[in-house]
Amino acid sequence: NAGVMQNPRHLVRRRGQEARLRCSPMKGHSHVYWYRQLPEEGLKFMVYLQKENIIDESGMPKERFSAEFPKEGPSILRIQQVVRGDSAAYFCASSSQFRQSSYEQYFGPGTRLTVT
Amino acid sequence: QQQVKQSPQSLIVQKGGIPIINCAYENTAFDYFPWYQQFPGKGPALLIAIRPDVSEKKEGRFTISFNKSAKQFSLHIMDSQPGDSATYFCAADQGGGSQGNLIFGKGTKLSVKP
Numbered sequence: 001n002a003g004v005m006q007n008p009r010h011l012v013r014r015r016g017q018e019a020r021l022r023c024s025p026m027k028g029h030s031h032v033y034w035y036r037q038l039p040e041e042g043l044k045f046m047v048y049l050q051k052e053n054i055i056d057e058s059g060m061p062k063e064r065f066s067a068e069f070p071k072e073g074p075s076i077l078r079i080q081q082v083v084r085g086d087s088a089a090y091f092c093a094s095s096s097q098f099r100q101s102s103y104e105q106y107f108g109p110g111t112r113l114t115v116t
Numbered sequence: 117q118q119q120v121k122q123s124p125q126s127l128i129v130q131k132g133g134i135p136i137i138n139c140a141y142e143n144t145a146f147d148y149f150p151w152y153q154q155f156p157g158k159g160p161a162l163l164i165a166i167r168p169d170v171s172e173k174k175e176g177r178f179t180i181s182f183n184k185s186a187k188q189f190s191l192h193i194m195d196s197q198p199g200d201s202a203t204y205f206c207a208a209d210q211g212g213g214s215q216g217n218l219i220f221g222k223g224t225k226l227s228v229k230p
Binding site for chain 1: 122148150152158159160161162165205209217218219220221222223
């Protein structure tokens with residue numbers, strides 16, 4: 001399957017624990033985006049990364065949230081000291097490095113985080 | 117402040133009907149307008165997209181109409197089928213090749229009755 005891969009698909013954490021969400025972009029894609037979706041809501045942009053660089057993190061909460069896309073391996077969205085309000089579906093998308101098609105973002109299946 | 121407004125919130129049509137979903141935007145710097153289809157428990161899937169230099173784009177049964185002066189665009193689904201029942205999201209991108217911040221509408225839940 002050459003699509004965007006995310007794991008885990010479901011994650012349950014107690015308040016105060018850490019959540020780590022992983023995303024492997026589509027083959028040949030070097031741009032990764034993270035979005036959050038609350039129930040019955042649209043997707044909200046969080047962060048845009050390229051390999052080893054954060055390009056735009058204007059949608060990231062100032063505290064407890066961080067993201068990285070290392071030279072090797074998947075992109076990681078980390079949420080420290082989770083609270084109930086962090087419960088949501090987190091989607092990763094990827095796009096090509098080539099300008100002509102760089103707008104097209106392809107989404108993974110998402111990670112559904114539940115904080116108890 | 118919502119930059120992309122989508123309507124209606126929900127829509128029910130009979131099989132074969134032509135549901136129309138509308139979106140309006142505010143930022144004239146937006147230059148890419150995709151539509152996504154999402155089934156319950158799944159990620160959004162890119163359906164079709166348009167840029168402001170064309171007024172209409174068709175792909176299969178899906179058509180985007182774009183009105184630059186009114187800052188509006190819409191999705192039409194021809195000969196709708198029960199399998200089209202899903203939530204549809206419009207989005208906009210300021211783009212420029214260096215930004216990836218898609219702004220999404222709140223979604224339209226479409227139900228196509230057999």
